[in-house]
Amino acid sequence: MAELSTDLILWLCILLPSLYIFNLIRFRKTSKLPPGPVGFPVVGSLFELGSMPNESLARLSQLHGPLMALQLGFITTVVVSSAEMAEQVLHKHDQAFAGRTVGDAVKVLDYHHHSLVFSQNGERWRELRRICNTELFTPKRLDTLTGFREQKVQALLRHVHTACAAGRLVNIAECAFGTALNLVANTIFSQDVVDLESESTGEVKSIVWELLVLGAKPNLSDFFPALRWVDPQGLRRRTRTLLKRLYGVFDQLIDKRMESDAAANGGKKKKYGDFLEVLLELTRKPSSGFTRENIRPLLTDLFIAGSDTPSATIEWAMTELLRHPGKMSAVQLELERAIGTKRPVKESDIERLPYLQALVKETLRLHPPVPLLIPHRADVTTEVAGFTIPKNTQVLVNTWAISRDPACWENATSFLPERFLNSDINFKGKDFHFIPFGSGRRICPGMPLGVRMVHLVLASLLHSFSWKLPDGMAPEQLDVGTKFGISLQKAIPLKAFPCPRSLDGVE
Template identity: 55%
Template sequence: MDYSTTLLWTLMVWACIHLLFLARKRSATSNGKLPPGPIPLPIVGNILKIGRKPNESLTQLAKTYGPLMTLKLGSITTVVVSSSIIAKEVLHKNDQSFSGRITVDAVRALNYHQSSIVWSQPTTRWRKLRTICNTQMFTTARLAANQGLRHKKMQDLIAHIHEYQLAGRAVDIGQATFTTTLNLTSNTVFSVDLVDPNSKSAQDFKNLVWEFMKDGARPNIVDYFPFLRRMDPQGIRHRVTANLKKLYVIFDQLIDERMLSMSSNSPRRNDFLDVLLNQKDENGFELGRHDIKPILTDIFIAGTETSSTAVEWAMAELLHNPNAMAKARFELKETIGLGQQVEESDIIRLPYLQAVVKETLRLHPPAPLFPRRTIADVEIHGFSIPKNTWAAMNVWAIGRDPDVWADPSSFFPERFLGSDIDFKGQDFELIPFGSGRRICPGLPLAFRMVHLILASFLHSFNWKLPNGMMPQDMDMNSKFGITLQLATPLLAIPTLDG
């Protein structure tokens, strides 16, 4: 018997002993009525029912057990929400009770979870960090002040795509979009480009971010059996630690350069980094470097990857549905005019483009499952949810609910024309960025970037699939991570009209 097999059997024995102890303890203290769910197996509970695409398997289970169901994931009790009605009860009426965060073991690397806005618990410090984001970073005025930088990045993107057009080469839409969102974000945060679109560093950074997110989404036995945390048997926290260190080296260099500039009384950049470095209130609250780097990680990991994923899905759906592509391009031509560059201020005048983005986010929410944890006992839909219960919002299922959406699996942007439904957290039929006090703080920036990049792609070029591929031949399957990506990277050839 080799070492890995011996270790596996040892872990299983320990798990059995530990879970038997927990089962006795729960049977003695159990109270209340949990929502229905599949009968759990000994030790593993319902883990085997999750599969490689949890959003889809949980949607199927909800058809049997209802829009609020209970699963046992190892030793962890989890409730899953799969309808807009229950989501509103959880995220609106009982938002405070569900404001805790599930701290997966991966984000414990370098204590990232303690200063992360995304992963930290709802403490006074977290509320102050949220306030900084909402009142000083992602405000309309500050984003408008940096609009010129983003305008320049869009010019760079169009010039980059034009090179492919001249050569008749296919563009990796995901890669081009990621590089652009990365530089749009880095100019908003640091007032500098982080990567050159023509350099290998863009792909390296994308790989670094994707590996970080992939490990964060990878099923981890430690999350289901917390007593194994010190062992890190799958090495996930070890890999995340290595990737975080690489990110922190980049951030440390940028922080050092900015602090040197500030000490020499150079003009302020008035970007996000300035805000963070100058943060100090009348009560002495200020941010140290160990706080700033996790916040920067939040912005780049969450904002860059989710925005680029949304644009790639939108382009894939438009190529898969040529009539919708034609309508979107016609609207841009009529509204913006030929030879003109799309501006952020144009977005409000492009209702069909906005409908395309909403329909894309309905079908392909970048984060298909977003996690909460109860910080108090709470009653939901007639059921009792104990404190410290995990809660998963199945945004993917909510966006495809046949009781809400006609022909829910079809891409049909017209359903949003004349509709007041939006994705800013108030309409629970469409909550790809969450809702309530834990809604994505970077939503205002993501809104601008997704619409601006997509509009620029469509207005500047016509697009066709490579190698004579027809729309019906496209692979529209997804792969699950923290973001829901296309299983096959989207390649498309840019051409000019005429």
């Protein structure tokens, strides 16, 4: 066994440098490749990424330009760091860059073939996208499920009231994450998957959270494809185990619904109006191409994206408000004037809350949920701004750098919701200096649901409670360090003391 290990290391020592030299020659043969750092043998510029790649790449782009090429191991990568270059890549050449760079761990159980997020730009992806746009995330469908979301937010407020009565700190991220999971679960299955009052994390919550943790870890197999058969960090094996567990939960929920439908045979079948009803109807049509097996990855997409991004955004918004008490007072005054103190916030109230909307936009600008977006891939060799981007190149759009670009934003690093008041700038993919959800055909399809969730939860927390930092901490002492992952999260979770502003606001 020791000899085998020694031989393996020897072959890798010979093979990896040889492959790197070949790749470097191929990389530099493209004379019109965008400028960028040369990097080190074998690893390229990997060591320059550090723990916060969005910040490191932003600094490198200041040296090499807003369209920058570099090697990350054996992966040729182009980084987009300006609104002008983002418009070129995501709008003018949208079709050419609509492919996906898919990580090794994502390929287990053929997840990437049926995932809306990771499937390549082709017939299957277009059908998934069509279903989402015409059946799942339409205003009519989301309006139908408004009552579910409002009920789940009331459950959150009751949980916070319990913590308040006990004099406990509230972990904003944890509460927001559990609530977001229940909001998604009720939108899809018309039932909860998390008990906010239980100390147990719950199976779905623990699975989704661990998938997010795994997804945030750099995988050596992605940068050095020769290592994929080894799976040196075990990420593929662990992802497979977690997906199987999550699929098992989905199967139980689907079986329960189908049994209910079967029991109603000859009688009146209950109409849920949720996403599962739509998807099961599709599986009954052979021509649709949908089966129970291939809707599981779509359900997984919805649970992961629908819980992580909204909860991170809510935590960052609360963090910034606690750091800027005057702005918290402004949004709470708006809530009092628009809603009063005798009833809870409803989704229909949001359109009458311009400062709240501006607050959410500014949070998404300063803390974009996916700082490098989901990696794009060049499906064809394409010329952009006089440079050549070869086929199969990975393309990263640094929305974190773009949304802090002083050429686009005055006082770019300051938290100023007022900049969005009386402004028609929005996050729907047309204003390329503000694209937290991406743009073009790969823009986040769940944005309509996620935005509703964030506004409703945030407005409800601010309407029902005043919030204070623990132990006499001053606002300027609040830690705003970040950790890089699928979403950009606070390094130290936000905890604060709630104090009821009106007990009439909770049903």
